[in-house]
Amino acid sequence: MSGLLWQKQGVEVDPRIMRFLAGDDVLLDRELFLYDVEASQAHVEGLARIGLLSTEECSALLRELDLLAQDFRAGRFVLDERYEDGHSAIEARLTERLGDAGRKVHTGRSRNDQVLVASRLWLKAQLRVLIEHCRAAARVCLDRAAAQSLPMPGYTHLQRAVVSSTAMWFAGFAEAFIDDARRAADTLDLIDANPLGTAAGYGVNLPLDRDFTTQKLGFARLQVSPIYAQLSRGKFELAALDALASALLDLRRLAWDLSLFTTAEYGFVQLPAAYTTGSSIMPNKRNPDVVELMRASYSAVAAARCEVEQLLSLPSGYQRDLQFSKGSIVHGFGRGLGALALLPGLLQALQWNAPALQAAIEPSMYATDVAIEQAAAGVPFREAYRRAAEAATEAGQGRTPQSSLDARVSPGGAADLRLDELQQRWAALGGAA
Template identity: 70%
Template sequence: MSDLIWQKPGIKIDQRIQRFLAGEDVALDRVLFVHDIRASRAHAEGLARVGILSTDECEALCRELDALAQDWAEGRFVLDERYEDGHSAIEARLIERLGDVGRKIHTGRSRNDQVLVASRLYLRDALAALREACVAIADTALERARVEAMQPLPGYTHLQRAMVGSAGMWWGGWVEAFIDDAVLAADTARWVDANPLGSASGYGVNLALDRDHTTRALGFGRLQVAATYAQLSRGKFELQALTALSQALLDLRRLAWDLSLFTTAEFGFVRLPPEYTTGSSLMPNKRNPDLVELLRASYAVVAGAKAEIEQMLSLPSGYHRDLQFSKGPLLRAFRHGLDALALVPDLLRGLQWNREAIAAAMEPGLFATDKAIELAAAGVPFREAYRIAASEPLPSYGADPDASLAARVSPGAAADLRLDTLAARLAALRAG
């Protein structure tokens, strides 16, 4: 590891301690590196605006930061164990190329606000990706809901056959679920879209830093005004972003559970695309829904990340090194969660219904509620209608799932799915 930017003369560095202190920072900072470079460029411009850097010095720093970003993108610069973290790597590169001019880049800032601003920029992108992933899933479900609006499918409560349902209703539930998840991702992105750069270590600096300029330059929606709140918000914003991610993965878990059940021989309602299944290492007869099961388990990764950060945040105000441990859970959860969600649209496009198995599951009891409602609509008190239907379950149109669905006219039910309303919400999300 190169010389540490905080190292004092005469103090010996114990490499075992330093390895523990650095932890995963170098590896994790590879995800944040481009954001850190971008924020360093905005900081250099801000220093020039208050006279700390000359125009030539600012231009030289910006030029070298742009070159570093290019070298990083093309693999010519490697962030590895030579560096304590991404922040020190940027400073070392600037000093190597520009000497004393490079040594000026850290004026008026701390690694605290560096990691905060890089994390905010990352979260803004990650939440945008989450919104897009949820929109893509909702779009796919909407396509299938339109095509299969009136295809019968047993509806379940308590894992028992309950009422006649439809594939259109099943799909419509996932359309609206993932629309809501996309809205939550967008709302969360707006909430975390605040610029902490210039708060330094949490108490500001004795320079008239142009924080409004860095806010504009980095495209933030607002300035995070209180220098002390910048530190207080670390972990808090990450938790809220993980909450948005967890809502999408909760819906994915329930969707995956349905597919896990529907693909069993006991149900037999769904056939998965073969590329979404694997074989057994022992049993030649098996095709296993491993992908669906891992999608179902993916929520646990995010829940674990939230628990890590929540436990770490039992802290007083100000910066504490404990906060370093917020990066790992956040980045791992978003990487895993976004990878999982990206697989879902093709999975949903490719699954096929087994109509014969579905028809065989349409037992007479599924029509009992229709009978009770029909009698109530004809004037029979509902409790009496309920008693009659319990002993005489078939409605006047008999055990006909198509007729049952056609009569289901309550808004959101099979005969009035209101898919155009959901499509309009999706269009608004794409536009905004």
């Protein structure tokens, strides 16, 4: 590692300390690098607008930054142990190619606002992906709820409770993922603020055109206070992880359902073969490994959130502790989005076992219907409840699962799923990404 931006003359750098200070930064910055390049281009144009770079210098820097981005994408430029981080790699490349013009690129900015702006741009992109994964999952659920409705047991406390349907199951998760997409869109709006030009947290004695860089980078607004720019670090990462966690919690519950429903004891669902694996020792096994890892993926997001939250026991101003937040968000979003990306295909291809669903519906599951019907006829509900409980085993006489579902006319119930309303909410999120 050479050419440290902050190295002072006469101070020897201990390589062991440097390895500790740099940590995984140069690897993690591979995720953020193109956003750092993009922000550098906006910063260069901003410096030219206030006369700190000539037209020729600006053009040369923009050209070299374009070439750097192309080389990075093509693998011709690799972030590795030669560099402390992505920020120093950009400056080193520009200085190597352009000399003094490259040495001017850091005027008026700090690595603090570089990482802030790159992180916000990166998280905006991740949240857009999160929105689309949630919308895709909700779309499949809506389509399958509309296409077919098979009676199935509804459970409370993992005990058979009332007659439900596959359409109700799909509709429930459709609304869940619609809400998750909405939350991700709201979070995107929250973090859509430009910190570039706040430097190390106290501004600089230059008339930086921060409104220009805000527009150039596609931010919705300016993050005005340099002090708040530093205070917000960790806070906006937590908000993004919270949005991701919301979707992963719903995925975890869905995966738990499928984990139970695919067992021989339930036998309700057959998973597509591509989503299962074989046992290394038991020739008879097909294991729902994908579903189980979907269920486990929330743990990575929760761990990332916990790590960031624990870093924030800090006073105002920048503290190096915050470096560790970078790995948290990269790993958390990598695991979480990877799991969600597989969900629509799984939901589309899973098959219900209608005979097993039907066989699991027992007479006592009509008892609630009996109590409600008597209450509707004028019997006080508590008396109707008592009568239905006493005759629970006979509650199914003359009834079918479909008759129970057809009578469930409350809004959102099996006879009135309100899929059109959910479809409208889904469609309204089309521009959120």
